[in-house]
Amino acid sequence: MAAPTSPAMRLWIGKANAGNSIILLQGDITHEKADAIVNAANSELLPGGGVCGAIHRAGGPGIAEECRRLREERGPVPPGGAVATGAGNLSAKYVIHAVGPMWAGGNSGEPEALTSCYRESIRIAAELKLKSIAFPAISTGIFGYPLRDAAEVAVDAVADALAATDGMVAKFVVFDQKAFDAFSNVLNMLAGSRQYTLDRWQI
Numbered sequence: 001m002a003a004p005t006s007p008a009m010r011l012w013i014g015k016a017n018a019g020n021s022i023i024l025l026q027g028d029i030t031h032e033k034a035d036a037i038v039n040a041a042n043s044e045l046l047p048g049g050g051v052c053g054a055i056h057r058a059g060g061p062g063i064a065e066e067c068r069r070l071r072e073e074r075g076p077v078p079p080g081g082a083v084a085t086g087a088g089n090l091s092a093k094y095v096i097h098a099v100g101p102m103w104a105g106g107n108s109g110e111p112e113a114l115t116s117c118y119r120e121s122i123r124i125a126a127e128l129k130l131k132s133i134a135f136p137a138i139s140t141g142i143f144g145y146p147l148r149d150a151a152e153v154a155v156d157a158v159a160d161a162l163a164a165t166d167g168m169v170a171k172f173v174v175f176d177q178k179a180f181d182a183f184s185n186v187l188n189m190l191a192g193s194r195q196y197t198l199d200r201w202q203i
């Protein structure tokens, strides 16, 4: 998979001069330049498969070592939670390990947990005074969250959290065309509302 293409669309949140926006890209998040890259992690913070495996491989063993220490200190991170580590060899300053819910039919608190891991990630990024954060489509791979539902929850949660910050850019870096279509549909729907303005780029 190639590095992300140029931005495909950008949704401004609230007033354009507040500088908060959501950008949608398709590509490999490990190549993304952002202050923080979010990992779709597991509660034990172990290097796993999917985007988690890719981030640990690209970032090097220091990330897993820091995860191990954090896990020892504070125990497992529940679904909906997030913690930050350094980013090793990645160009980001931090990796924020966000634990998404495992899909179990939708009535076991999955939307709340998914909302919470996006919000927590942005809260941590703001606390660290970061200005850009890149998210994968958390829970939509091995954890089985249906893509369209996950895209709605993700965009809603990020737009809400950004409205309460200043000058933060959140990027969704999604891996394949199906995910790109799901996220762009949700962003296009929001563009009808007065709170948001959507710019489109050619890809």
Ligand code: AR6
Pocket (backbone or CB within 6 Å): 027, 028, 029, 030, 040, 041, 042, 046, 047, 048, 049, 050, 051, 052, 053, 054, 100, 136, 137, 138, 139, 140, 141, 142, 143, 144, 145, 173, 174, 175, 176, 179
């Ligand atoms: N860049 C961007 N997105 C990616 C990349 C990449 N390099 N690789 C995969 N994706 P998943 P989950 C997409 O399975 O469902 C791990 O073992 C992928 O297409 O990585 O939250 C963890 O340790 C999908 O849309 O994460 C946990 O145990 C999205 O990333 C568990 O899997 C998320 O898929 C977490 O499962």
